[in-house]
Amino acid sequence: MKVNELLKQFKFIKEIDKLKYIQRKTKLFNSDRHENDAEHSWHLAMMVLVLAEHSNEPIDVLKVLKMVLIHDIVEIDAGDTFLYDTTKNHVNTDEEFIAAQRIFGILPPNQTQEFIDIWLEFEEGKSNEAKFAKTMDRLQPILQNRSNQGGTWTEFNVSYETVFEKVKGIQKGSESIWQYTTSELNEAFGRN
Amino acid sequence: MKVNELLKQFKFIKEIDKLKYIQRKTKLFNSDRHENDAEHSWHLAMMVLVLAEHSNEPIDVLKVLKMVLIHDIVEIDAGDTFLYDTTKNHVNTDEEFIAAQRIFGILPPNQTQEFIDIWLEFEEGKSNEAKFAKTMDRLQPILQNRSNQGGTWTEFNVSYETVFEKVKGIQKGSESIWQYTTSELNEAFGRN
């Protein structure tokens, strides 16, 4: 039995419980209740299972699941970065990299490396898996905002052009989901 | 483009948002805040990723992930069943099966069938994947209760023998996790 590994893994499992306290700007469907990062990550994982067939390119579903399950864990230390926060840049920051090293560093070394690599691949957004994972991450708040009379777009007065710019990466992961998205955005912003 | 499929899938993605409102009896680590089913499911998925190497038998990790991600979705209609509720039986009830048919039935037919099959395989608990998924589902509240001065065991006055009986299935999924669990239970109930 690998007792030492097991103790490190349990410590990590306990540490990541904190993701349940990281509040996002977006709210649940038809709701005033903010979503937290753990709920968000579960929802993205379900979306991967359900929508994988719409990926532009063949994808390793297990890898995409790993990406969406862990993608926000760095926010335990670094905090949630709101997509439309203009004061922050959104490329993975030093702060996030230090967080990844600390939190994934709780695990046995081979798992530390695996999780950091997967997180970096997601952040980079170049592989087919990362593109699809990012498509899910962009799509989910659109669906939520649509159910909440514009949600964060209305609340923070975000323009159609800004939203379009931020979410157009959806196209890289799935053309069919992008077609749906553009028609939803047009409707939301009264451009139909 | 499969527009019809996509619309059904989006409807399902919206419907399962309700899992975030299903409150469990157990609480977050070192906390008074109840956990909800979506957070719980995310946490189990992370545990699968981290602990898979401790499975007694080789497992298809993707399938185990599917199981833990969807295993509680029926509770949107059927409600949370508390492990130590003596007034309910815990084999999958008619109510849960009807819930599975309604909720997974929102999806395109091939996905409806896939999700019901995976949920039933989990409930049955016989395959290697189901055994390991159930091991995660039994383990997580033990870790939480240990961090909360006995948590639900103390709150609902559950005896060592009852806990032991309910969680001994952990052994079927992982001998090494079971060894750890028994020593934790012995400590929690002052049997060392």
Ligand SMILES: [Ca+2]
């Ligand atoms: Ca984020």
